[in-house]
Amino acid sequence: MFAPIPIDDPADPRLAPYTAMRERDLIGREGRFIVEGAVTLRLLLSGASRFATESILLAPERLDSLADAISAVRAPPPVYLAAKAVMSAVAGFPIHRGVLAVGIRGSAPDPVALVAPAPAPALVLGLAGLTNHDNVGGLLRNAAAFGADAVLLDAETCDPLYRKAIRVSAGAALITPFARLPRGADWLGLADALGLVPLALSPGGSETLADLPALPRVLLLLGTEGPGLPGGLMARARTVRIPMAAGFDSLNVATAGAIALHHLARPHLHRARPHLGPPPGG
Amino acid sequence: MFAPIPIDDPADPRLAPYTAMRERDLIGREGRFIVEGAVTLRLLLSGASRFATESILLAPERLDSLADAISAVRAPPPVYLAAKAVMSAVAGFPIHRGVLAVGIRGSAPDPVALVAPAPAPALVLGLAGLTNHDNVGGLLRNAAAFGADAVLLDAETCDPLYRKAIRVSAGAALITPFARLPRGADWLGLADALGLVPLALSPGGSETLADLPALPRVLLLLGTEGPGLPGGLMARARTVRIPMAAGFDSLNVATAGAIALHHLARPHLHRARPHLGPPPGG
Known part of the structure; x- marks a missing residue:
């Protein structure tokens, strides 16, 4: 099981990987990448993906429908809950779907x-x-x-x-x-x-x-x-x-x-x- | 042949069909449509298109490379020349390519x-x-x-x-x-x-x-x-x-x-x- 962590402050350092999302698209994320939306998050968490999940950031109303996929991960990553307004303030543009995650690239395959x-x-x-x-x-x-x-x-x-x-x-x-x-x-x-x-x-x-x-x-x-x-x-x-x-x-x-x-x-x-x-x- | 018409004033009424382009996308254009870019303009002017061209709006530096396609039209439409800054002011966002035209829908085919x-x-x-x-x-x-x-x-x-x-x-x-x-x-x-x-x-x-x-x-x-x-x-x-x-x-x-x-x-x-x-x- 996992215990979601509510966050109210857009400046919370745990949300740093989600900040200024468009600008970071251009300069890179030091071995991380951003996943958006429920369908893509489910793929990231599934056994079909080779990538680890560093953290998940959800609008509270999206938690219930995704809890099964998160619970199925052997060691679930931290799951942060923040209102869409907080998510949007962090990202720098409106996050309508309320589902974000940070993945880890890991080593490049041969x-x-x-x-x-x-x-x-x-x-x-x-x-x-x-x-x-x-x-x-x-x-x-x-x-x-x-x-x-x-x-x-x-x-x-x-x-x-x-x-x-x-x-x-x-x-x-x-x-x-x-x-x-x-x-x-x-x-x-x-x-x-x-x-x-x-x-x-x-x-x-x-x-x-x-x-x-x-x-x-x-x-x-x-x-x-x-x-x-x-x-x-x-x-x-x-x-x-x-x-x-x-x-x-x-x-x-x-x-x-x-x-x-x-x-x-x-x-x-x-x-x-x-x-x-x-x-x-x- | 055709004689291009220079226009400096974004408020010139002849440019009215090009104004507030994104807003007009949503509310419609009363039988008109907007064409962007040289490749698409060439298709509009060619015999392959069933649509008439009401007018063309070009950045002056784009005229030479399109003059052949415009001259080939039996009765060429008015060709307005305006600097990209004027085009952008009319459209409401940057017009990087400097090529716009207004087409006429005409009657709907059976x-x-x-x-x-x-x-x-x-x-x-x-x-x-x-x-x-x-x-x-x-x-x-x-x-x-x-x-x-x-x-x-x-x-x-x-x-x-x-x-x-x-x-x-x-x-x-x-x-x-x-x-x-x-x-x-x-x-x-x-x-x-x-x-x-x-x-x-x-x-x-x-x-x-x-x-x-x-x-x-x-x-x-x-x-x-x-x-x-x-x-x-x-x-x-x-x-x-x-x-x-x-x-x-x-x-x-x-x-x-x-x-x-x-x-x-x-x-x-x-x-x-x-x-x-x-x-x-x-």
């Missing part, structure tokens, strides 16, 4: 350790130069929906634990394994080392997505909508396109990624993901 | 007139109860990308010409034919009258999207992520699902719609869309 060795099937998403938090959040959500094993990010791609990216991901950023590659990392060398077919999605791709055969181990590479993937990568990877109407061949990169993940994931969806519960229909 | 009669192939998107402008904008974009013939909206679905919806649609709201159905409209009766197979996308659908046979004439129905499509509709339509991973079966509705459109559109993409130029590779 990209190689996230991918099961061959011959197990593997679906890995690689993001190159994606600097828009909506797109990265959306892609984490789509990766989770289609059971991708991992998402790998190059040095330029923005942080999936940025507050807005978590929100757009519908919490998927907390449960989809992801890892950061070092600057200048060699995607094709990595694919080779992991035994994955590198597949670069691009409007100029030479194969049509719908005609691709089943690929049991694949690294799907996505670049920005503008410059796209680097030319050297495109020249050496297997390239695939999504046919679109003449005159408006423009899909958002997160949407294009979802279409490709749907096609590539089909055989994967029947594998159990132990940390997420039984397979569909199982 | 839904039935938008769909080519059988046996021509037809792909029509039906939106039921979608009240989020990001989702509606994203779906208009996806409908354009996959060459949908028309988008039909029930009375509850929000306006594709709302400023944010146009922006999220990447301008597709201006070129994808759409029409509004009367309140309480009967989707299945409409599908029957138009000779379209009604296909309702739902997590509980009885068929799997990827296993669907080619459907030359189809009405793809999408509802909200929460309540979904009405039960009566689901009971009588052909229902289809996108298989997802256990534990996180949640796609954004615009993303789910894109995946379904990609599957359904394939035979359509090889038809010419005369107002959008030649077919791919043609």
